[in-house]
Amino acid sequence: MFPVALMSVFHATRIPASIRHHQQFPRCTGGSPMNIFSRYPLRITIPALLLTMAILRGAVSYQTYNTAGVKLVEKQGVDFVDEIMMRNQVHMNATLRIEDMERLKKEVALLSQSADNGEVTMVVDEKKRIVSASNPAWEGHPLAMSDISAEGKQLTTNLFDARVSTPKRKIIFSRDKQIIYAVAPLFFGGDPARIGLLYHEYGMQPLKASWQKTLHREVFFVFSLSLAIVMFLLFFLYVVLFRRARRVCETINRFGLGENTARSQLGGADELAVISTALDKMLDLQVAAEKQIRDQTLLLRQLTDGLPVLIAYVDQDACFRFINQEFENWFYLKPEQIIGRQACELFGEKNYREISSHLTQALSGKTAEYEGAIPIDNGSLRQFHATLLPHFENGSGVQGCFLLAQDITQLKQDQEQIRKAKEQWELTFDSILDEIITVQDKDFRILQANKAASVFFDLPRDEIVGRRCHELFREDDVPCSECPAYAVLQEGKTHAAELYHERLKKTFWVTMSPMVSENGKFYGLVHSAKDITEFKQLEQKLRQSQKMEAIGALAGGIAHDFNNILTPILGYSELIAGILPNSSPERGMAQEIEKAGRRAKELVKQILTFSRQGEQQRQLLQIHLIIKEALKLPRSSIPTTIAIHQNVVDCGMVLADPTQVHQVLMNLCTNAYSAMREKG
Incomplete structure (x- = not known):
């Protein structure tokens, strides 16, 4: 868990607060001074955008109004021409009915003057001869001799060629829509068969020119109004927005340069004031966060320097970026001599080749562990165990790795001492050949066994360990009822008992001792079983010998007493046999008594010999x-x-x-x- 916690703290403090103005708070300044839009984005871009919109609005309005106005002027011109043609057609028909040519000329002259734009007006009879015209030189000449445009001639020709009894007025525009051509039928002498025409050209240039002037005045007014609005908005933005925004920007610059107390503190309830309030709160949080980062950095330094573990951080280029005090103690170097240097440069090519594969593995995203040794001042070696933990950045893969190395020199020495002690203990444990010694848990399951147990049961030690004691000794699933283990478990003291094994026909002296720590925690039982069958036999023989000795002592006492009894019997039997004659039957009886006494004496002598001690x-x-x-x-x-x-x-x-x-x-x-x- 320690490496994971160290990685999280290191990740949280990896950007020092002293460089915040370089990485977190760029200054509110533009780029190159020649780029005015990037230097003053708000006070120039916004008005320029508004002015551009005003110009575009004027252009669009001009185009829209111009198109609509031209169409309106053209319609008004057509309506005007149609109106004057209709009135003059009526007047001229009345004049032609009475064939008053002077009056007709006046009416043509009057129509030409009303146009006031130099257009052509003429009356043509049924023979296509000009009767009256605005240009007196044309009078009396054929229509084809006039200087009217081809479009006008075509219009008159179409009227004469029309196969209708009553032709109608017709008005058309020239191709460039600058002239209106109009024709109206006239009846000479009131005869419907004598159909002539009234031809009139009306120029649209004056009307359109007048409309263009009006349109220009309106567009200029709109543009002037838009420009005034833009200037007003520029002034308003400068007073309300730009100046206050500059204050906010200056606050950010001052804070980025390390002035922690810099705040904008704009009053009001507008959006910029809300932004200012949010910025001030953010700066307060940033100051608090930086203080927390500094505290965590100090805590990390104190933590890593206080641990008896070498800790370092290596980036993707195998350069050291962080070390703790233990690293300095191991290599006798200052931080400035280590930070920024590559591992191959610091350790040397030979030592680097030994760890390069582990470092490559960690930088590829896999944890690596290895053990090694480095020389120290007294000429000995410092043995260590190193772990390389990859450092992952969210979405960016492996950024480096953490190196954690622990000095295991004393551990190795302790392990060697433990190994020797264990080996010595096992030799001692196995050297006890006359006792079967096992270490058992509270369920009588064997945890360890000596060599004597392996020899006695004729089983490898691995097959003995794990089995229960009663399963081996008695081949039974139930523990022995007379086993002293129950008393040991209840009282916590050593107990011993003599147990006879029916199947083996052997007697064992069983001793059970508890394994208890200093604080009273129970670990298991030490079971010792010694085969005392031969000892019991010797003991029985000793008892028999003691009995025989007691019997011998008793027999010796009896023999002495019996000797005392036999002495007079033998003496008197010899005297009687000596006194009696040889032929006397009593002499033979006396001699038999003497023989029996002597046999008894020999028997007593043998008893005394058997019971004699010394x-x-x-x-x-x-x-x-x-x-x-x-x-x-x-x-x-x-x-x-x-x-x-x-x-x-x-x-x-x-x-x-x-x-x-x-x-x-x-x-x-x-x-x-x-x-x-x-x-x-």
Whole structure:
């Protein structure tokens, strides 16, 4: 968890507050002084935009109004020409009915004067001869001789060529729409068959010129009004917006240069005041955030410098960007001698080759761990364990890696001591060959076993570990009822008991001791089982020997008393036999009493020999005589179903203790009798 926490704190403090005016708060200044729009974006761009919009508005209005006005002028011209043609047609028809040519000329002259634009007016009879015209030179000449335009001639020709009884007035524009051509039928002498025409040309230039002047005045007025509005908006923006915005911008510049108390503090309730208030709050938050970052940076420095772990940060170019105090202590270098240098430059080519693969792995996004050693001043090596953790930036991949290295020299030494102690303990544990020692948990599951246990159960140690004690000893799923482990678990003290194994026919002395820490926490049980079968047999033999010794002592006392009894019997039997004559039957009885007494004396002598105690005294003796004498004693105690056959030869003189030889023979006879179990 420590590397993850370190990465998060380092990431939060990786931009120092001292460089905020270079990275977070660019100054509110323009670019090149020649670029006026980037230097003064608001006070020039906005008015220029408004002025451009006003010009575009005037241009669009001019085009729109001009098109609509021309159409209106043209319509008015057509209506005007149609009106005068209709009135003059009526007047001239009345004049032609009475054939008053002078009056007709006056009317033509009057029509020409009303136009006042130099256009042509003429009356043509049914023979296409000009009767009257605005140009007197044309009078009396054919229509084709006149100087009217081709469009006018075509219009008159169309009227004459029309195959209708009553032709109608017709008005058309010239191709450039600068002249209106109009014709109207006239009836000469009131005869409908004599159809002539009134031809009139009306120029539109004066009307259109007048309209253009009016339009120019209106467009100029609109443009002047728009320009006035732009100037007013410029003044308004300068007073209300630009000046206050400049104050906000200056506040940002001052804050970016390190003046933490710089605030705009604009009054009012407009949008710029709201922005100013929000900016001031943001600056307050920024100051607080920078203080927090400084505190976190200091905390990070104190934390990393206080840890007995080497900590460093390496960027993608394998350059060191951050180190702690432990790094300086390891390499005996100052931070300015490390920061910015590449790993190969700092460690050397040889040492760098040993770690380059791990560094490449970390910079590719995978955690790397390795162990190594570096020399120190006293000529020894500092062993360390290093971990390289990749540093990921959101959306930018791996930006570098964190190096965490811990000095494990003492750990390695401790591990070596522990290994030696463990090896020594295992040797000691396994050197106890006469006891089966196991370490068990509270469920009697074996955790460790010595070599004697492996030999006793004829199983590898791995197969013993994990099995329960009663499963190995008794091949039973239920623990032994007489096992002292229950008492140990209840009382927490060592208990021992003698257990007999029915299947193995062996007796074990079982000792159970609790494994308890200093604070009383229970860890397990130490189970020791020693095979005491042979010891029990020796103990039984000792008891038998003690019994035999007691019996011998008792027999010795009885033999002395019996000797005291036999002494008068033998004495008096010898006296009686000596007194009685040889032929006397009583003499034979006395002699039998003497023989029986002597046999009893020999028997007592053997008992005394068996029960005699003292130091061994070896002497020359004939051992075959001792054997024959010893075989007489067990005869009385052995059942008659068992026969004793003797084949004793003279083996010469032997240096031995007669008592011990007698005891050996008695033991052999006793063992032979016990083996036969009274069956013979």
